[in-house]
Amino acid sequence: MSERLLPRAERRRRTEGRILDAARTLFADMGFERTTIRAVARAAAVDPALVMQYFGSKQELFRQAVRVAPVPDAGLDADELVDQLIGALSMKIGELPQSSLAMMRSMLTHPEAAASARELLGKQIDRLADSIPGEDARLRAALMTMVMLGVTVGHQLLELDELRDVPQEEIARVLRPSLRALTGPTVS
Amino acid sequence: MSERLLPRAERRRRTEGRILDAARTLFADMGFERTTIRAVARAAAVDPALVMQYFGSKQELFRQAVRVAPVPDAGLDADELVDQLIGALSMKIGELPQSSLAMMRSMLTHPEAAASARELLGKQIDRLADSIPGEDARLRAALMTMVMLGVTVGHQLLELDELRDVPQEEIARVLRPSLRALTGPTVS
DNA sequence: GTCTATAACAGGATAGAC
DNA sequence: GTCTATCCTGTTATAGAC
Numbered sequence: 001m002s003e004r005l006l007p008r009a010e011r012r013r014r015t016e017g018r019i020l021d022a023a024r025t026l027f028a029d030m031g032f033e034r035t036t037i038r039a040v041a042r043a044a045a046v047d048p049a050l051v052m053q054y055f056g057s058k059q060e061l062f063r064q065a066v067r068v069a070p071v072p073d074a075g076l077d078a079d080e081l082v083d084q085l086i087g088a089l090s091m092k093i094g095e096l097p098q099s100s101l102a103m104m105r106s107m108l109t110h111p112e113a114a115a116s117a118r119e120l121l122g123k124q125i126d127r128l129a130d131s132i133p134g135e136d137a138r139l140r141a142a143l144m145t146m147v148m149l150g151v152t153v154g155h156q157l158l159e160l161d162e163l164r165d166v167p168q169e170e171i172a173r174v175l176r177p178s179l180r181a182l183t184g185p186t187v188s
Numbered sequence: 189m190s191e192r193l194l195p196r197a198e199r200r201r202r203t204e205g206r207i208l209d210a211a212r213t214l215f216a217d218m219g220f221e222r223t224t225i226r227a228v229a230r231a232a233a234v235d236p237a238l239v240m241q242y243f244g245s246k247q248e249l250f251r252q253a254v255r256v257a258p259v260p261d262a263g264l265d266a267d268e269l270v271d272q273l274i275g276a277l278s279m280k281i282g283e284l285p286q287s288s289l290a291m292m293r294s295m296l297t298h299p300e301a302a303a304s305a306r307e308l309l310g311k312q313i314d315r316l317a318d319s320i321p322g323e324d325a326r327l328r329a330a331l332m333t334m335v336m337l338g339v340t341v342g343h344q345l346l347e348l349d350e351l352r353d354v355p356q357e358e359i360a361r362v363l364r365p366s367l368r369a370l371t372g373p374t375v376s
Numbered sequence: 377g378t379c380t381a382t383a384a385c386a387g388g389a390t391a392g393a394c
Numbered sequence: 395g396t397c398t399a400t401c402c403t404g405t406t407a408t409a410g411a412c
Contacts, residue, residue, distance in 0.1 A: 031297035033221035036388065049390095049396060058389065108345050109219035109297045118346060125350055139362055142350035143339065147366070150338020151331065157296050158306060162313055162330035174327055174370065178335070181365040196378080225404065235381055237405095246404065 018044040019051055023065040027102035032062055032110040059112060066103040066116060078183035081131050085148055085179060086172045089155075104149075105157060121145055132183055144182045151175065206232040207239055211253040215290035220250055220298040247300060254291040254304060266371035269319050273336055273367060274360045277343075292337075293345060309333055320371055332370045339363065 006014075022043035026035040037058055041048040055061040103120070106113035128141035151171070155163045163171065210231035214223040225246055229236040243249040291308070294301035316329035339359070343351045351359065 031221075033219075033297065037390090038388080047396065052390070053395070056390095105296050107296075108293050108341070109221060114346060118348060121342070121346070121348065122350075125348075136358070136362060138350055139354055139358065142342065142348060143359070143362060143366070146338040146342040146348075146351070147335050148338070149341065150334040150336070153296070153337065153341070154309070154330065154334040158302065158309070160306065160309065160313075160330060160334075162310075162326055163334070166327055170324070170327065171331070174324060174331060177369040178331070178366045181369045182362065200379085224402085226402090237382080238380065240405070241380080 015044070015046060015050075016054055019046060019054065019061075020065050023061055024098040024102055027062060027065055028098045028105055030105075032058075032106040032113060037061075062102075062106075062110075062112065066099045066113070068097060068099045068103065068120065078131055078133075079180070081128060082176060082179045082183065085144065086176060089148060089151060089168070089171070089175075101156060104153065121149070134184055140182050140184070144179060147175075147179065147182070203232075203234060203238075204242055207234060207242065207249075208253050211249055212286040212290055215250060215253055216286045216293055218293075220246075220294040220301060225249075250290075250294075250298075250300065254287045254301070256285065256287045256291065256308065266320055267368070269316060270364060270367045270371065273332065274364060277336060277339060277356070277359070277363075289344060292341065309337070322372055328370050328372070332367060335363075335367065335370070 019040060023035070023040045026040055026043065029035075037051050038048045040061070041051050044051075051061065055064065103113050103116050107117035108114070124145050125138065125141045128144055129137040132140055134140070151163070154160045155171075207228060211223070211228045214228055214231065217223075225239050226236045228249070229239050232239075239249065243252065291301050291304050295305035296302070312333050313326065313329045316332055317325040320328055322328070339351070342348045343359075
């Protein structure tokens with residue numbers, strides 16, 4: 001509790017960080033609408049009005065809380081891509097960035113989150129399409145992306161028993177041929 | 189406008205129907221939280237308090253609006269199942285029951301919708317698992333279900349360009365091998 | 377009495393005063 | 395940084411119409 005001794009700028013930085021952490025957790029857990037400024041403030045141990053003071057609006061707080069690092073692009077072939085997708089899936093809920101969960105949680109009900117999701121998924125589709133040969137690369141890339149989204153939603157957000165109780169290697173094993181089938185008409 | 193001449197019971201039935209239709213549309217469009225009782229009442233051309241009088245709570249209105257007929261069970265083999273899933277997907281947004289869309293729209297942010305979704309998806313998984321051979325039938329069935337959910341979310345709810353601009357037969361053609369790969373390790 | 381409309385309350389986001 | 399006032403929710407209580 002030596003925060004009183006810190007310079008103003010540093011204290012402000014830490015407070016903002018605490019607020020953003022609390023916001024990420026709550027947004028990821030309950031979505032945009034059910035998350036109240038008051039609850040965020042309580043979780044961060046600050047005055048509710050301070051949150052408004054710092055971020056201006058709940059909208060803007062959300063925007064900064066879910067800001068997610070863009071996917072690092074890399075030229076891979078189709079099989080490597082499948083492996084990478086499967087790898088990303090096997091992350092546990094605690095490890096997967098809360099900001100992504102927060103965005104996914106609200107993407108069906110909050111316009112801003114929907115826009116972010118479309119943008120992020122679009123980038124993912126672009127990246128996949130670049131590594132897939134053929135006329136219909138974009139369609140295949142989009143379907144691969146939606147397959148991963150569906151499985152992630154069922155696993156992380158809906159927490160279906162059928163997916164939660166199964167070791168990730170098992171999921172990966174069953175899912176791999178299905179994703180491979182989407183990379184192209186023939187396994188050259 | 190001869191409604192005045194109808195018996196009370198009939199008038200009430202129609203008014204309830206109008207309210208439920210309006211609620212379904214709004215819930216499907218904006219989700220549970222962003223749908224206000226007042227907006228539903230306005231769309232149905234009734235007084236807001238009437239909605240409460242009839243349904244008791246927004247929760248109960250939602251419950252009745254999204255009540256969806258259970259999937260008719262049928263013993264099919266794996267390939268027929270894939271065809272059926274693909275067929276269900278090709279329904280356009282206007283044809284797919286609004287009640288299902290309403291439930292899907294809110295399943296990530298509204299606890300009641302989440303419970304309904306788990307139940308409905310669970311039934312779908314059971315049905316699929318019965319038609320799939322092997323130890324891991326339930327896992328495969330769950331993944332098939334989530335694949336369909338992901339594609340549906342991308343298509344109907346997120347309305348991704350990559351899926352909206354493509355004819356359904358095209359989607360079906362690309363998706364079919366991927367679903368087949370989930371029905372079992374070998375195509376007997 | 378049953379249906380409909382009005383008013384009042386509690387909790388939320390937000391703007392402005394202090 | 396904090397407090398207060400305003401507006402919009404869901405919900406309940408109350409009054410009026412048939």
